[in-house]
Amino acid sequence: MTDREIFIVLLDSDVVVKSDVIVLLEGDGFARCKEAVRLYKESVAPVIFFSGDFDDASSGAFTFEKIKPRLLSEGIPESVLEFENVSQNTYEQAVEMINIARERNWERITLVASHYHSYRAFLTFLCVLKDKYPSLILDMASVRDLDWYEETGYGIRLDLLQYELKKIDLYQKKNNVATYREGIEYLKWKYLRQKK
Numbered sequence: 001m002t003d004r005e006i007f008i009v010l011l012d013s014d015v016v017v018k019s020d021v022i023v024l025l026e027g028d029g030f031a032r033c034k035e036a037v038r039l040y041k042e043s044v045a046p047v048i049f050f051s052g053d054f055d056d057a058s059s060g061a062f063t064f065e066k067i068k069p070r071l072l073s074e075g076i077p078e079s080v081l082e083f084e085n086v087s088q089n090t091y092e093q094a095v096e097m098i099n100i101a102r103e104r105n106w107e108r109i110t111l112v113a114s115h116y117h118s119y120r121a122f123l124t125f126l127c128v129l130k131d132k133y134p135s136l137i138l139d140m141a142s143v144r145d146l147d148w149y150e151e152t153g154y155g156i157r158l159d160l161l162q163y164e165l166k167k168i169d170l171y172q173k174k175n176n177v178a179t180y181r182e183g184i185e186y187l188k189w190k191y192l193r194q195k196k
Contacts, residue, residue, distance in 0.1 A: 026093075036048050052085075108136070118142040
């Protein structure tokens, strides 16, 4: 198996446990909201923090102001909702959220992304945290019940997966995402730490 294949298997098996915050990454319309709501209602974390400020309905990207009513309609109290509206892409989301995590002394964060985006999101956050906040523990909650063949504003999700994997290769050359090997080692470290 290649490092990429091993990393995908391991990340798909990531276990979400109690954390300090659920980070809802902007994108894929409202598809990720349901997972953030589920995690909150299962008491995974006391806060849902929306990250991103790219608004383009044709692509499925919405700002917090458009996502917030959906969260409220699902019974999420407004008092537990926070957002940052500085970031315009996944790398900037990682920088913003890890800076906030460090300022607030959070020890663990749970990322929410669509299944096709989760690999790049995780490796991007890992790339940033290893330099800025290496003790932060990162969990991935991938939205799995999405139709791979559904047309989104960006395209069909199965095609988006292939595009995301190409982006990982490209961004690794720019040092904007961790390598698959680093992802494997991090997930192993986290697993062994949790077993203690």
